Amino acid sequence: MEFPFSINQLFPERVSILDQTLVAGRKTTGAPHLQANIETVIDELGRASAKAQQLPASITSASKLQSQRHQLYLLKDGESNGGRGVVVGFLKVGYKKLFLLDHQGSHVEAEPLCILDFYIAENLQRYGHGRELFDFMLQHKKLEPVLMAYDRPSPKFLSFLAKHYCLTPSVPQANNFVVFEGFFVNRSVAQ
Template structure:
């Protein structure tokens, strides 16, 4: 994506990380320069967010500068510094952030967790199928020190699922009722009891916490069993309520690399 201004003046590295202050890495200047830079970064965020929404067939963008300011999410931009006659172009965007979720494994056990999530993923149409998506994704994994199997993906497209299968051998996704997708390796292994410790039961539920932050709720009912544990719906409603302020519709899209 090309812009009228010189992208290389504000993004000085091939991959840059932007958080909710919208200040690019390496910025230096007075207040006037800061406001000018913030305006340009906001334009990049909004333009890339709109392009991602169009690619996903969404009615409105899920990534905007305003939403980024009001969240703890991160944006990774991929920059082609030689493009646009040396002024640079933004060729990819990846948004991540932690979300409070209730997720089910294949056995119907549900867990309370706040994992790193893939919230938006877009590579410009002119640069798809060139390996840039893998390059950007790998950079994010290294920066956040996470394995892809430990991340939750919000509303992934078939192409993104194909990307994860091709590059990370992640297949047979465990689809959740909240539109997120995880994989079997996301959950603690029952064969390794040292990773899960028993805690005092609350009500009719026995709760276990794992070292990676997952809280396991054990109950005789399965995923679609009835009746559900007495406090499950209350917990889910409470979770949705407490996260409503910062919650935004999210999604992820990428053409296979």
């Protein structure tokens, strides 16, 4: 994904972690136009992800990120676009209080880290970038994928999780979230 400004100037690292302040690895937000460009990137990524998932509206935008306690991992390729860099994709996570059904049909209250949105640019899918980003997040959070919950995972994402992490869906839930075999077994160890 190319932009009419330098991605390398906005995001110095290969993977940047953005939060409520939208700050990408800086102590202060810096010049206002840099902040505006970061907002443009996030809004554009959110729109592309919604389109890819055929959602009626974006679930990721700069204003949403500013008002929610979520974290967004952004992957760039710094070499492309004549050295200005391109955005490869993003992964958004956050904690959610959920009521989940376990194998006995009992309601279990949990607050797992959830995968809320995930997108790799169309022309860059199936090159391992999604795996790189997901692994980065797992290392950063020191978590196993089975301990997380997944908000309305798309067929491509379910295939991704089965292929890379051998995850198979567990008990069907009454909400949009999916948890995988092992979630209830390992939960007590993790929390």
